Amino acid sequence: MLFCLTANHRNTGFDVLDRISRAADSTGADVLAAHGFVRGAVVLATCNRFETYLELDEPVTGGVVLAREAVLEAVAATTGTDAEALRESAVVLSGDDVVRHLFAVSSGLESMVVGEEEISGQVQRALRAAREAGTSSTELEQAFQRAARATRDVRAKADLAAAGRSLARLALDLADSRVTDWATVPVLLVGTGHYAATTIAALQARGADDVRVYSATGRADNFAARYGVRAEHDLREAIRAAQIVLTCTARYTVGPQDIPDERPRLIFDLGLPRNVEPAVGAIPGVELLDLELIGRHAALAELGAGAHEVVGSAVATFHAERAAAPAIVAWRTHVASVLDSELGRLREDDDRTAAALRHLAGVLSHGPTVRAREFAAEGRLDEFERALETVFGVEIAARLSAVDDERAAG
Known part of the structure; x- marks a missing residue:
């Protein structure tokens, strides 16, 4: 379970x-x-x-x-x-x-x-x-x-009206009202993980030209070369040059000691655990937006009318495949047993015939496998299992276990 x-x-x-x-x-x-x-x-x-x-x-x-x-x-x-x-x-x-x-x-x-x-x-x-x-x-x-x-x-x-959005993009949406021209704003990313890559794309889409990256793990150079930005190696100096700072890293926490002056800065903390100490927000000139504050601005609309239906269909398929598994295993085991018996009759050098028989076995297995899943999805798996037993004498392990349980209970 x-x-x-x-x-x-x-x-x-x-x-x-x-x-x-x-x-x-x-x-x-x-x-x-x-x-x-x-x-x-x-x-x-x-x-x-x-x-x-x-x-x-x-x-x-x-x-x-x-x-x-x-x-x-x-x-x-x-x-x-x-x-x-x-x-x-x-x-x-x-x-x-x-x-x-x-x-x-x-x-x-x-x-x-x-x-x-x-x-x-x-x-x-x-x-x-x-x-x-x-x-x-x-x-x-x-x-x-x-x-x-x-x-x-x-x-x-599904109708993904909200597709392509992320926390990083939402943070930049919130910053838009404070930025006249992204091309003139120096931006610093602290961290080189998956959010950093997404943020780079969102910044470039807005026309940001002065983007820098800092990593406490020493990955800044490789990341910067890959995405065409500038690598920084001293966090305090990197923050000194930045007007907007976005953090998402598991390796570093930005504290008051990292803020070099009281010039106006917008700092987004997208990390969990926190990447920026709350005390940073008390420094004059700093506006700190963390996940809790960003979350208040997150849209709660559905992706589209069909999204949950698609998920529901996927869940039903998953359960149908699991329910059908014992019958599918029993059927494939039966086919494999027959195949092994026939292969045992061949001469050792008769490779073409052996290959043909294996192909035939695969073809024969496919149809009933598909039908087992279809019947399971329709709630009719017991009909399929009884048919296997009646036509081929194939016994299903799950049905045998249920019979044994009933006998034990009786």
Whole structure:
């Protein structure tokens, strides 16, 4: 069974999200190591959400409650009292609701800026991080991989009136009223991650010519060469030359000591955890806009009438494929068994005949596989399974298990 605990911009304060995001690297592994009923864990931490996805053993008595406490314990180990704030605000989902939520998140339907582009990449990076940490699982892999496909379907089929927007672009929209000519405004990016690349494109679209980048990791030179901007190696001096500063980095926090003077500056903090200390906003001349303030200006309109329908269709397809899997496996196993028997009759050097038989087996397998998924989507999978048993004598593992359970209960 799938489980999700989600804390996001809609239900949790940004100050809490800021602090609990620091638990992202350890939460999944801690939950998996401490609780035997957890098969896998993926943690998604972005600039406006903290979500833990788990695969649980089924059935587990009170599994959802146990999983919720397991996540809160793991967060508490890193952030202390914020786990209690999370207990009051975070939402818990289980079963089919998790898949629908994940698909909607990946498609940008649950973002602070509806339709943002970055979230789908963040979802897939969360899965890769879980793989590297050894915390992923079969069901989580299937759900996250299908989420990527659902995202592509939403963008291809839905009316994406808000497509192409992101937090970085929204920040620049807010800056437009303060900028007469972008070509004359020196802009500094602190960080070289995915938001930085998006911001470069948005700045260039506005005609910005003086764009500079600083990275605490030493990546500024390569990034600057790739995007045609100027690399800076001293943050304080880089800020001295800038009128607009945008930060999104996990490597550095801008503090009052980094602000060299009291000249007017507009600073956007797009990071979580915070990239700019709140005290910076108190410096004369500095106007600091953080995620909480930016979020108040984020449009909450739907992507389009068809977006949620596309997600719903993708969820239905996912569940149909999972339901049909035992029948498909049984059918393909049957075909493979027949194929192996026939191949055993051939001479060892009869490669052309063997290749032809394998091709034939593949053709024969394809049609019933497609029909199994179609019948599952229509709620008629039992008809398909009975047909396999009647015509080919193929027994379905899931049906056999259900029969055994009924006998045991009787």
